[in-house]
Structure formats: structure tokens, C-alpha cells
Amino acid sequence: MERPSFIRHWTELEGEDNAHYRNDTELMAIGAPLAAKLGLTRIGIHHVRLLPGRRTSYPHAESAEEEFVFVLEGTPDAWIDGHLHRLAPGDAVGFPAGTGICHTFINNTESEVRLIVVGEPAKAENRIRYPRNEAHEATRPDRWLDWPEREMGAHDGLPDLVRKARSAGKGGE
Numbered sequence: 001m002e003r004p005s006f007i008r009h010w011t012e013l014e015g016e017d018n019a020h021y022r023n024d025t026e027l028m029a030i031g032a033p034l035a036a037k038l039g040l041t042r043i044g045i046h047h048v049r050l051l052p053g054r055r056t057s058y059p060h061a062e063s064a065e066e067e068f069v070f071v072l073e074g075t076p077d078a079w080i081d082g083h084l085h086r087l088a089p090g091d092a093v094g095f096p097a098g099t100g101i102c103h104t105f106i107n108n109t110e111s112e113v114r115l116i117v118v119g120e121p122a123k124a125e126n127r128i129r130y131p132r133n134e135a136h137e138a139t140r141p142d143r144w145l146d147w148p149e150r151e152m153g154a155h156d157g158l159p160d161l162v163r164k165a166r167s168a169g170k171g172g173e
Contacts, residue, residue: 006038010047013037021058021136026162029056029105029115044121050076050113053161056105058136063127063144067095067119069105074113077106082153100148102131106159132157 014032021028035045048056059079069078071091077084078093080103087093087105095101097120107113127144130137131152137143156163 008034008038010034014047014049021133022139023136027051027054029054031117035121041121044117044119046117048115048117050074050105050107050115052107052110052112053159054107055079055157055159055162056115056117058130058133059102059104059157061100061102061129061131061144061147062095062097063125063129063147064097064123065120065126066097067103067117069093069095070116070118072114072116074107074111075109076113076115077108079104079106079155079157081150082155082157084155098148100129100150102129102150102152104157106157108160 010032013034014030017027017030019028019031020026030049030051032047033044034047035041035043050056059082069092071087071089073089075089076087078087080101082102084106093103095103105113105115127142127147128137128140129144129147158166
């Protein structure tokens with residue numbers, strides 16, 4: 001008997017390795033939009049591969065969408081409000097909507113990282129804050145203008161390899 005269409009392996013659903021922000025050549029994570037591809041509409045679930053020297057996104061906070069990240073494999077750094085927190089397989093991180101907690105996940109190791117990211121589908125009322133990428137934020141109609149400002153640590157939110165390449169004048173934003 002053939003398997004139903006809502007049973008798939010994540011490798012069949014993974015997108016191309018070309019995710020980046022507009023006007024920036026930095027490649028981000030490689031994602032498999034599991035929920036959407038399996039017919040789920042009320043939750044978002046992504047399998048995310050984070051190659052060495054990459055991050056999941058620009059550091060950001062969201063006003064109306066919650067997010068949960070579970071480490072399957074590897075030891076990424078959770079960048080939270082300008083501070084790095086080393087994670088391990090089995091670690092879980094939750095970001096309640098509206099708190100202003102800014103975050104991204106960075107792979108500063110030599111091994112691939114795999115994550116499960118669960119969140120809400122895009123909401124029209126959601127606003128987003130990019131405290132380390134304000135030029136990008138200014139181009140977005142959904143920027144979060146009344147963000148509950150939080151104290152930020154000194155870390156710039158970049159993977160070590162990207163920072164080195166940019167300081168050498170080799171690409172990126």
C-alpha cells in the first residue's frame with residue numbers, strides 16, 4: 001500500500017540552499033517546511049539545517065507570533081539579546097510573542113546543526129524588530145515600531161566566519 005501524502009521524510013521536503021535577505025548575499029539556514037507540505041494550516045513546523053558558519057536569520061523579535069526551537073543535532077549558539085548561549089541536542093528554547101526577546105541561532109562549529117522550529121503561521125498583525133539590522137528593518141512595512149526595548153549585549157549577531165569575511169571585504173550586507 002502506498003503511503004499517504006501526509007507522511008513524508010524531511011529530505012523530500014527541503015528547499016534549495018539559497019535563503020538570504022534582500023540586498024544581502026549571506027546564506028542562511030536550509031529549511032524544510034514540514035507543516036505546510038503535510039497539509040497543516042494552524043501551526044508552522046520546519047526542519048532546519050544550519051551549515052557551519054551560518055545563522056537561521058537576522059536577530060529579530062516578533063510581536064504576535066510565538067516560536068519554539070528544539071536542537072536535534074549539533075551545538076549551535078542561541079543569540080539572545082546580544083548574548084550567546086551554547087546549546088546541545090535535546091535543548092528547547094521558547095520565545096513568547098510580544099516580549100521583545102531578540103534571537104537567532106548561529107552555527108560557529110565545524111559540524112552541521114539540525115533544528116526543529118515550531119511556530120504560528122504568519123499573522124497579518126505581526127510586527128518584527130531587527131535591532132542589529134535596522135537598515136533592513138526600515139524597508140519592511142511590518143516593522144515593530146513600539147517594540148518593548150530590551151538591554152542588548154555586545155555580540156553583533158554574526159557567525160564568526162561571516163564576520164571574518166566582512167572584515168576582509170568579501171561580501172554580505
